[in-house]
Amino acid sequence: MKYILYFNEINKEKQSLAGGKGVNLGELFNNKFIVPEGFCVTTEAYDLLVENEALKEMIENLNTLDYKNTELITEAGKNIRNIITEAEVSEAVKIAVYGAWNNLGANYSYAVRSSGTAEDLKEISFAGQQDTFLNIRGYENIVEAVQKCWASLFSDRAIIYRNKNGFDNTKVKLAVIVQKMIGSEYSGIMFTADPISGNRKITDIDAGYGLGEALVSGLITPDFYQIYNSKIINKKIARKEKGIFPDNEGGVIEVEIVEEYMEKQVLSDEQILKLTAAGLKIQETFGCPQDIEWGFYQGKFHILQSRPVTSLFxxxxxxxxxxxxxxxxxxxxxxxxxxxxxxxxxxxxxxxxxxxxxxxxxxxxxxxxxxxxxxxxxxxxxxxxxxxxxxxxxxxxxxxxxxxxxxxxxxxxxxxxxxxxxxxxxFLAPVFWKTGLNLHVWNVKRLRARGEKFFRNEALKWENDINSYKGIEKIKRIRWYIGGMFNFLFSKAVEFPASAVISQVKIKKMCMECFSTEETEELLTQLNMSVENDIAGDMMMEIYDMADMARGSKELKEFMKNTTNETFWNDLENLKTNLEFTLEMKKFIAKYGIRCAGEIDISVKRWKEAPAEILPLIMDYIRISSMNEHREKFKKGLQTAKEAEDKIVSGIKGKLGNSKARKAAKFIKIYRTMAGFRKSPKYFMVKFLDIARTAVLDEADVLVEAGVINNREDIFYFSFDEVIEILEGVYNKDINKILEKRKRDFEFYKKMTPPRIMTSDGEILTDKTGNNSTPEGALIGMAASAGVKEGTANVILELSDADLKEGEILVTSCTDPAWTPLFTKASAVVTETGGMMMHSSVTARECGIPAAAGVKDAVKKIKTGDRIRVNGTEGYVEILEAYKEEI
Ligand SMILES: Nc1ncnc2c1ncn2[C@@H]1O[C@H](COP(=O)(O)OP(=O)(O)O)[C@@H](O)[C@H]1O
Ligand SMILES: [Mg+2]
Known part of the structure; x- marks a missing residue:
């Protein structure tokens, strides 16, 4: 039995003995990074403790508890923790710990740190789940701290977390690190890849005074530095009013920072670059981007922890x-x-x-x-x-x-x-050629008619052809169409929307010769208003019409609030006084029922299957607009566009002459007539996807009947080729196993924010022009977890008063691990304190919800019930609408 391991004895193979933190410290130590000396009390020591039959049973019993039943969990957790902290640690373990401690130096003070062993959970960092005790002196106190670490494996939040995620409580183990304390003058975190954007070329550093505890606990907002290509590209110097330092009596104390240091940059530029270089070396050692805890002590950077950055896209x-x-x-x-x-x-x-x-x-x-x-x-x-x-x-x-x-x-x-x-x-030449020809047609209306006929006829042709097949053959036929779809759209369909796009480019070019850039932009925006025969625009109009019908009706508002996808049609039929709305809704679904939010995804339910999904759009419109506003706006837009047209043409006439002006007028005509086709290729695809979806689900039903899958929607977890193999009975993998893994992967990916543009070495290209800057009046903070979310704010100052409803935005000054359950309900988070490594930032990233941190006075400026929009990518919050009592 190995109850202790010195750092120089620890390597990757010792994961189950030393836990994640222990292994990484060992690897760092053995690779000659500066790591304070220490040893690890192994999981075998922990095993010895839980040999106790009664305790074993109690831990087993935890697995049966519902994670929502916090009362039972609190009770059970407390009992287990008491047993662990009060148990007599076995002689053998005590002797081993005593020896190692004595060996390193009995006069030093130590950090006693939990090191978890959840091996296959790479995506989860278990941030701050277990306790750490700093500045512990004396052998007896160390043993006591080790026991407390073990006990923290059964904190309420740890149990809730495991039960919620289906992890076996008897399988978790804990190693404990006992490491010499350093009296850090400054400490912080370093990410060798920016966890918010996922940019692997940017290093982020947080820095504060004293021990890192102050940053992790959210006591202060640290300085924030960003480094790209050995250059500091961003520095945010925070006001650091406090720090946590080792106490002479043992343990730690909070200390007020001297005023002149509060707003000083913690690390010099030179130190920042030095630390970054060390970080990149550590990244190289471990082979992937690292999340590093560091402390600066006696002129050197000490590394206190390193682990892979979680949730990088x-x-x-x-x-x-x-x-x-x-x-x-x-x-x-x-x-x-x-x-x-x-x-x-x-x-x-x-x-x-x-x-x-x-x-x-x-x-x-x-x-x-x-x-x-x-x-x-x-x-x-x-x-x-x-x-x-x-x-x-x-x-x-x-x-x-x-x-x-x-x-x-x-x-x-x-x-x-x-x-x-x-x-x-x-391939592209004929597309350009055809588009070019379109710019010279003399009858633009006829061009539009040709486009409309094309899309209508082709869609019908595809549908009829596909429907002439059955069963597996139908699915194969669909796959064949998919294979050629983009090719078809590009070579045959793009000429129509492209006529509008190229016309616009030509208009822009001429405008730039006659107007300023700003004027040109404005004229083009105006020219784009109230485009007719635009599928997307027309559909919105009808949604707004329904909003107007519902505006004054209590009955309809009730219906919209309470109905569900399942009861929708029944509830609609039962409406007493709103026949007009009912008819319009039926018409709408008949026309647009194959659409939905996220419609390019074949696995998403269409509106005809989930009609209640339209209602939030209607309700939103009732809220933000007045009766008939959309029609008025459209009319006005027509006029504005006409005025822009006149202005452009006469401007060009004055400057470039008559013939250019005539040309411009022609391009404008083509643009205005053809712009409605911009969404047509996509709409074509959506129509096709609906046919494909129906066919796939029909076959899925056959598979359910045959007992191959349990649920028709499970079919969406397989590729087209696999679906065909399954249908043909030649799929030779374990369907249930694959299904389970893919469901897990999907849940994991769902939480991630994908970057727009990314290189194969992990750089993310972003707008550096500043054109997408913070909107006026926004409350500015720091980016903490990517994404943008709109919702109702709920300002919570004390966890005990928390009454957060599903989907609300949590606004608070700061959180700790006890708040974790709220993050599974919240749709976004706003905190007053900042920091990449604070509990709220880490947890928001893990839960995949946007978070803005360091938003000054957030809890005062934002009120419960306000509608707000959180931009976690850029780090600001907008108050969209102050709360008002519904009358
Ligand atoms: N040996 C040490 N000397 C000084 N500070 C330490 C030492 N070990 C840990 N700390 C500080 O305590 C913080 C929390 O400790 P850690 O064991 O990493 O807990 P957690 O798992 O919650 O991150 C670290 O970020 C670091 O700032
Ligand atoms: Mg840590």
């Missing part, structure tokens, strides 16, 4: 070792949620460039974290695309446009493929 897979740059397909589609395997396979099957043979040498689409990424690098090498990259991105994803310039500049960094470039150019 995975890097999209590349097919070779060259550098690639990936653009998120979800950002283009405005649907950044994680998708299930079947949905992903829809896009992986649409091998757009297969046709020109590039698929063998390069792969254009790839997957990461349940999202699809497109290898943009290959496109950047196509001159026609590179030269117009700004307009293309502007069209595809407005918010990404500010990155266009950097992309074009960095083109040469990324993998290219001559074959691909050549073939892509060949």
């Amino acid at each position: 995975p890097i999209p897979k590349s097919h070779d070792n060259q550098k690639h740059i990936f653009y998120s397909f979800g950002h283009i589609q405005r649907m950044t949620e994680a998708m299930k395997p079947l949905a992903l396979s829809v896009f992986e099957t649409t091998r757009i460039f297969d046709k020109f043979g590039a698929a063998d040498s390069v792969s254009i689409q790839t997957e990461a974290g349940g999202r699809i990424y497109i290898d943009l690098g290959y496109f950047l090498h196509i001159p026609k695309i590179r030269e117009n990259i700004s307009d293309i991105i502007q069209y595809a994803d407005v918010d990404g446009a500010n990155i266009a310039e950097e992309l074009a500049e960095r083109e040469s960094e990324f993998a290219s493929d001559e074959e691909f470039t050549k073939k892509a150019e060949k």
Whole structure:
């Protein structure tokens, strides 16, 4: 039996004996990083303690408790903790600890730190779940602290956490580290990859005075530094009013910082860079980005802990070792949620460039974290695309446009493929050619009619063809269509929306010769108002019409609040006084029922299946607008667009002459007539996905009947190819096992915020123009967990008063691990104190909810019931609407 291990005896193989923290400290120590000396009380010592039959039974019993039943858990936890802290530690363990302690030095003071052993839970850091005791002197006190560490394995929150996540309480074990204390002058955290954006090229450092405890506990907002390429690119110096220091009597005390130091930069620039270099070395040692705890003592940086950064968005897979740059397909589609395997396979099957043979040498689409990424690098090498990259991105994803310039500049960094470039150019040439022709048609109305007919007829053709197949053959046929879908859309359908896009580019060019940049931007915005025959716009109009019908009706408001997807049609039929609304709703579903939020994901329920999902849109509109406002706005927009048109044409006439003005008028006409097609290719795809979804679910029902799967929706966890194999009975993996793993993966990915643009070495490109800066009036803090969320604020000052409803935004001054359960209900978090490593920041990242930290006076400025929007990526909060009592 090994009850203690010195740091120099610990390596990776000792995980089950020394726990995660212990192993990493051993590895650091043995790789010659500066680590205070120490030893580890192994899990075998812990095992000896729980040999006790009664205790064993009590721990086993924990597994039967419902995590929601906090009363029972508190009671059971307390009993177990009491037994552990009061138990007599066995002689053998005592002797081993005594020897090691005496060996290191009986006169030193020590940190006694918990080191957990949850091996297969790499995604979870168990932040602050177990206790740590600092500045402990004397052998007896050390043993007592070790017992307290063991006991903390059964804190209420630890048990709740395990039961909620289905971890066996009898399987967890704890090692305890006993390590020499250093009297840190400054301490902090360092992330060698920015955990908020996921950028692996940026190092983040938090720094405060004294021991790191002050940062972890959220007692202070630390300084924050960011480093990119050995340069400090961001410094936020916080006001640090307090620090935690070792107490002469043992233990630690809170100390007021001297005024002149409060707003001083804790680390000098030189120290920051030195620490960063050490961090990158540690990252190299462990082979992945690290989350490091450090202390500065007697002129040196000491490393107190290192572990992998959790919840970093995975890097999209590349097919070779060259550098690639990936653009998120979800950002283009405005649907950044994680998708299930079947949905992903829809896009992986649409091998757009297969046709020109590039698929063998390069792969254009790839997957990461349940999202699809497109290898943009290959496109950047196509001159026609590179030269117009700004307009293309502007069209595809407005918010990404500010990155266009950097992309074009960095083109040469990324993998290219001559074959691909050549073939892509060949493929694109006719598209450009056809689009060019469209700009010269004399009858624009006829062009529109041709477009409308095209989309209508093709959709029908596909549908009829698919429906002439049955069973597995139908699924195969669908897969065949998917394979060619993007190719089809690009070569046949894009000419219609592209006519509008290219016209706009031409108008812009002419405007830039006659107006200032700002004027041009404004004129183009105005020209884009109230586009007619726009599928998306028309649909919103009808939703707003329903909002107007419901506006004055108590009965309808009640209906919208209380109905569910299951009872929707029944409840609707039972409405007494709102026949008009009922009819409109039926009409709406008949027309748009194949749509829904996240509609590019085949696994998402369509509105016709989940009609209640439309209601929040209606209710939102009632709240933010007045009767008939949308129709008025549309009318006004028409007029504004007309005025912009006149202004553009006469401006061009004055400056560039008559013939240019006539040209401009023509382009404007094409733009206004064809802009409605911008959403048509997507809508075409949505129609097709509906057919595919129905067919897949029909087959899933057959599989459920045959007992192959339990639930029809389980089918979405398999790719198209796998579905076909399952249907044919040749799928040779364990369906239930695969299903279970994929469900877990999906839940994990769901919580992540995907970056828009990412390189294959983990750099994330962001807008550096500052054009997306903080909105006016926002409460400014720091980014702590990525994402943006809107919701109702609930200001909670004391945990004991917490009454947080599902989906509300938690606003508080600071949290500790006891608050963790609230994070599973909250949709976002705002705290007054800041820091990357504070409990609330870490937990928000783990739960995948946005968090803004260090928001000064948040609990005063935000009131319970206010509607707020939290931007956790940028670190600010907007109050959208102050709470008012409903009348
Ligand atoms: N040997 C030590 N000397 C000085 N400070 C320490 C030492 N060990 C830990 N600390 C401080 O205590 C903090 C918390 O300890 P740790 O055991 O890492 O707990 P947790 O698991 O909650 O992060 C660390 O971040 C560090 O600042
Ligand atoms: Mg720690």
